[in-house]
Amino acid sequence: MKKTTIFAAIGGVGIAVLAIFLIAADHIDSPSVEGTTTDIADLYAFEGNNPDNTVLIATIQGPLAPGDVTNNAAFDENVLLEFNIDNTGDFKEDLVIQAIKRGDSMYFFGPVAPETQGLSSIVETSGPRHRVKISTSENVEVTEEDGMKFFAGPRRDGFFFDFNRFNKVISGEVAPEGFLPPAEASDFFEDLNVLAVSVEVPNSMLGTAPAHVGGAVGINGLPPAYNVWVSAKRKQ
Incomplete structure (x- = not known):
């Protein structure tokens, strides 16, 4: 994987992450994206079983019949999936976690400060690097390294x-x-199924969350929250 490869954004969806379950859904896209390997279905972000961790899940290419996703060929090697994390409250990505398929595996890069922000990205090989074998409908593969967990493969559409x-x-x-x-x-x-890419990451690797975008609501207000969005970017 060459660091100079440029990926341009096709679509994305985002939310603010609290210590509760949140979801953003986008099951119907424009004709240029719908039904392609860059079609984002859902973004999930929630507190892990370890409350000091955050889980990020992106689902793509839905809906799929279960028989359509029985091998790793379903992911596209020319598509970079990018979790963007804003930890300063300016709605610009301060950190990214990238996922891209190579062979029978999904490679993850980050969290790392991106060299470029916005619609174009390069594969950020200077930060942490991890690999998980892509799961099939029969065999589930999970990698746990450096306090992080990784998964890529078919799952039931939630x-x-x-x-x-x-x-x-x-x-x-x-x-x-x-x-x-x-x-x-x-x-x-x-x-029906979707293809899912999941990463669990310690909050210590994401920095201090900014004040919640919703401001002070209720007696105790809203807790700080990372602003998170996911982008699907195709190789140019």
């Missing part, structure tokens, strides 16, 4: 949405009844 009812609502077929109550709703994604 997004819940009654898509069929949604289509009836927007078409006016069931107006004004609207959506069904939770007990009656049907999860369109229940039997």
